Amino acid sequence: MSSLVYIPFRVVCAPTARVGRVVAWLAAGYRSASPLERILILPTWAVLRGVFLVGCGLAHLFYGAARLSLER
Numbered sequence: 001m002s003s004l005v006y007i008p009f010r011v012v013c014a015p016t017a018r019v020g021r022v023v024a025w026l027a028a029g030y031r032s033a034s035p036l037e038r039i040l041i042l043p044t045w046a047v048l049r050g051v052f053l054v055g056c057g058l059a060h061l062f063y064g065a066a067r068l069s070l071e072r
Contacts, residue, residue, distance in 0.1 A: 005069050009066055012059045016056055016058075
């Protein structure tokens with residue numbers, strides 16, 4: 001039963017980790033790209049970075065709530 005309280009965390013954490021890998025891949029490509037390619041990469045990187053930050057925040061929130069519910 002205790003593992004069920006972590007389901008919301010796991011549902012958010014797994015996709016967030018994948019988005020984080022894509023953000024890192026885009027950042028690496030941005031560093032070695034031509035100026036035109038940088039213009040094309042930047043908007044996608046910015047949107048995915050925002051998605052990653054929101055997902056990371058939600059994952060921390062859900063993890064904390066799960067820990068609190070288990071401590072009670």
